[in-house]
Amino acid sequence: MSKEKLIDVNDLATYFHTEEGTVKAVDGVSFEIYPGETLGIVGESGCGKSVTSLSIMRLIESPPGKIENGEILFNGKDLTKLNQKQMRKIRGNDISMIFQEPMTSLNPVYTVGDQIMEAILIHKDVSKKEARQEAIDMLTKVGIPLPEQRVDEYPHQLSGGMRQRVMIAMSLSCDPQLLIADEPTTALDVTIQAQILELMNSLKRQFGMAIMMITHDLGVIAEVSDRVAVMYAGKVVEYADVKDLYGDPKHPYTWGLMYSIPHIEKDLERLEAIPGNVPNPLNFPEGCKFNTRCQFATDKCRVDEPELEEVEEGHYSACWHVDKLEEQKAKQGRG
Amino acid sequence: MEWQEVVIRLFKNKISLIGLILIIFFGVIAIGAPWIAPPSDPSEPYMVPRAGWGFEPQPPSSEHIFGTAEGQYDIFYGIIWGTRTAFRIGFIIVGISSFIGILVGTLAGYYGGWFDEVVMRITDIFMAIPFLIAAIVMTTILGQGLRNVMIALITFGWMNSARLMRSQVLSIKEEEFVIAADALGAGDFRIIFKHVILNTIFPLVIEASMRMGSMVITASTLSFLGIGAPEGYADWGQMISFARNWILGGEGNAIKYWFTVVIPGGAITLFCLSWNLIGDAFRDILDPKLQ
Numbered sequence: 001m002s003k004e005k006l007i008d009v010n011d012l013a014t015y016f017h018t019e020e021g022t023v024k025a026v027d028g029v030s031f032e033i034y035p036g037e038t039l040g041i042v043g044e045s046g047c048g049k050s051v052t053s054l055s056i057m058r059l060i061e062s063p064p065g066k067i068e069n070g071e072i073l074f075n076g077k078d079l080t081k082l083n084q085k086q087m088r089k090i091r092g093n094d095i096s097m098i099f100q101e102p103m104t105s106l107n108p109v110y111t112v113g114d115q116i117m118e119a120i121l122i123h124k125d126v127s128k129k130e131a132r133q134e135a136i137d138m139l140t141k142v143g144i145p146l147p148e149q150r151v152d153e154y155p156h157q158l159s160g161g162m163r164q165r166v167m168i169a170m171s172l173s174c175d176p177q178l179l180i181a182d183e184p185t186t187a188l189d190v191t192i193q194a195q196i197l198e199l200m201n202s203l204k205r206q207f208g209m210a211i212m213m214i215t216h217d218l219g220v221i222a223e224v225s226d227r228v229a230v231m232y233a234g235k236v237v238e239y240a241d242v243k244d245l246y247g248d249p250k251h252p253y254t255w256g257l258m259y260s261i262p263h264i265e266k267d268l269e270r271l272e273a274i275p276g277n278v279p280n281p282l283n284f285p286e287g288c289k290f291n292t293r294c295q296f297a298t299d300k301c302r303v304d305e306p307e308l309e310e311v312e313e314g315h316y317s318a319c320w321h322v323d324k325l326e327e328q329k330a331k332q333g334r335g
Numbered sequence: 336m337e338w339q340e341v342v343i344r345l346f347k348n349k350i351s352l353i354g355l356i357l358i359i360f361f362g363v364i365a366i367g368a369p370w371i372a373p374p375s376d377p378s379e380p381y382m383v384p385r386a387g388w389g390f391e392p393q394p395p396s397s398e399h400i401f402g403t404a405e406g407q408y409d410i411f412y413g414i415i416w417g418t419r420t421a422f423r424i425g426f427i428i429v430g431i432s433s434f435i436g437i438l439v440g441t442l443a444g445y446y447g448g449w450f451d452e453v454v455m456r457i458t459d460i461f462m463a464i465p466f467l468i469a470a471i472v473m474t475t476i477l478g479q480g481l482r483n484v485m486i487a488l489i490t491f492g493w494m495n496s497a498r499l500m501r502s503q504v505l506s507i508k509e510e511e512f513v514i515a516a517d518a519l520g521a522g523d524f525r526i527i528f529k530h531v532i533l534n535t536i537f538p539l540v541i542e543a544s545m546r547m548g549s550m551v552i553t554a555s556t557l558s559f560l561g562i563g564a565p566e567g568y569a570d571w572g573q574m575i576s577f578a579r580n581w582i583l584g585g586e587g588n589a590i591k592y593w594f595t596v597v598i599p600g601g602a603i604t605l606f607c608l609s610w611n612l613i614g615d616a617f618r619d620i621l622d623p624k625l626q
């Protein structure tokens with residue numbers, strides 16, 4: 001891709017200094033997002049996905065949290081160097097965010113109209129009346145029936161799916177260049193999930209914004225992403241085009257995750273998730289952080305930490321033994 | 336829950352309805368005082384008229400329907416205009432101390448860190464001082480008078496609201512909608528005011544209505560002790576203090592001077608009761624878990 005990067009995250013590290021010790025929630029993460037594309041970020045619970053996105057928004061609670069290292073270039077400007085006032089101009093306007101729980105991410109004491117209008121009134125110089133009209137337009141765009149009526153309803157009068165649509169309306173009301181969606185469908189049931197993903201895809205075409213889609217669900221990632229970053233224990237361990245990643249995973253962790261997607265029609269052994277647990281972030285293992293669960297781990301893995309390396313064109317993996325993985329895949333007669 | 340719904344339920348709840356009716360009743364008396372008990376000197380309506388200079392209280396009669404207290408102060412007049420005093424004391428003390436508490440608690444909870452630490456330790460120090468004694472000492476230093484009573488009670492009456500508010504803010508701060516508002520680029524003031532305070536205000540309202548009663552009692556206590564309202568001022572505590580020498584009755588009749596105690600005492604009791612009933616009802620309506 002020759003286009004200008006919209007956001008370029010380099011070696012980002014965000015730690016939490018707690019009483020028990022330092023939690024290295026994000027520890028050297030790099031990725032970039034180009035205008036209009038969707039980057040998927042996938043990984044198990046606690047691997048630092050939310051902390052990465054909150055770092056970009058500069059919403060890390062401090063103390064205990066702190067961005068320790070790295071830069072976040074947004075249109076060439078380093079967000080880590082901005083003060084809160086400058087950051088506020090960017091939040092909701094250039095970069096906006098939707099959250100996992102549509103139940104709790106809306107304020108129960110205001111109507112949905114009030115909340116969408118708030119987003120508009122913070123950033124645009126319009127009258128309340130115009131803002132209200134824009135709110136109604138946004139509700140129409142996110143596919144809420146009877147928007148003139150819904151605009152005056154309270155969040156508890158709406159279903160989960162409708163609430164998430166309202167959140168999306170809110171976050172897109174100022175036409176952001178980047179939308180960060182932190183598990184936007186996890187709390188919804190499957191059919192609604194599909195509708196929301198569909199909606200996000202169509203809004204992306206309509207608004208032309210880029211999306212950073214965070215999830216622990218590989219199925220969701222496959223559906224919406226152009227490229228994918230797989231995170232494990234605060235690091236990106238594999239980074240590739242969505243097709244390459246699914247067709248030919250180059251990191252034992254990704255490979256394991258794929259096997260944990262239930263393929264009921266295929267053989268049952270593949271239902272097994274990766275054995276073992278995510279390591280305690282207060283006490284990560286030496287070397288490769290996946291070494292406690294990796295079937296290919298060697299002594300080298302327990303001493304030296306691998307960095308992301310380009311193993312095929314545009315396909316990065318942080319593993320010392322990609323070759324062993326390839327052997328295993330060949331043995332199993334797979335991709 | 337929205338405001339409208341809370342109000343509707345407040346009216347539907349029998350207990351709170353009794354409380355509301357009592358409050359409205361007192362409110363009507365307070366507003367209608369100039370007609371119910373016209374002052375002889377309109378420039379000093381709070382001075383209770385005297386029906387002579389005799390020492391012994393006189394029982395209710397057609398002229399003084401609640402009787403007269405020691406010094407021939409008209410009890411009826413004192414009760415009617417004392418209602419205004421009670422409301423004024425209650426609203427001013429509770430209003431200002433709640434405001435201070437809300438401000439302190441919100442800022443401490445929202446900003447956290449060392450600021451929270453310092454503010455809450457100061458709050459602890461204030462809490463460690465016995466309330467009534469502190470109020471007595473401070474009023475004595477400032478000098479007798481209702482204004483000084485109010486200053487003293489405000490000075491030592493804001494800590495509960497502050498602590499309550501802080502804990503509310505701490506829990507609401509973690510709510511996604513507060514983070515979401517932050518993510519929209521809302522400023523601190525907007526977030527604190529729109530998203531934090533309005534979501535946390537109900538427990539404060541409960542606490543404030545409970546405190547209305549107790550503050551009026553405390554103010555009365557100070558008046559009873561002679562460091563509150565000046566003599567002859569229409570104030571319920573003052574009315575009771577007139578009864579101090581007569582509570583035990585006399586001449587073989589233990590309840591001979593009952594009216595000097597029962598009438599002002601009843602007024603204070605009903606007034607406090609009504610606020611507590613409303614507070615209780617609020618609590619039932621707003622948070623079943625709090626019971």
Ligand SMILES: Nc1ncnc2c1ncn2[C@@H]1O[C@H](COP(=O)(O)OP(=O)(O)OP(=O)(O)O)[C@@H](O)[C@H]1O
Nearest residue numbers: 016023025044045046047048049050051052216281
């Ligand atoms: N405020 C905090 N204080 C201390 N540790 C924190 C804090 N916030 C997050 N962490 C830690 O940072 C790590 C990464 O958390 P994060 O929320 O980014 O995970 P995640 O990948 O989003 O997981 P999930 O899928 O559960 O949302 C976790 O180990 C978490 O315990």
Ligand code: SF4
Nearest residue numbers: 288291294301319320
């Ligand atoms: S570096 Fe070693 S432990 Fe880490 S994933 Fe590769 S093989 Fe496994």
Ligand SMILES: [Mg+2]
Nearest residue numbers: 049050051182
């Ligand atoms: Mg998360």
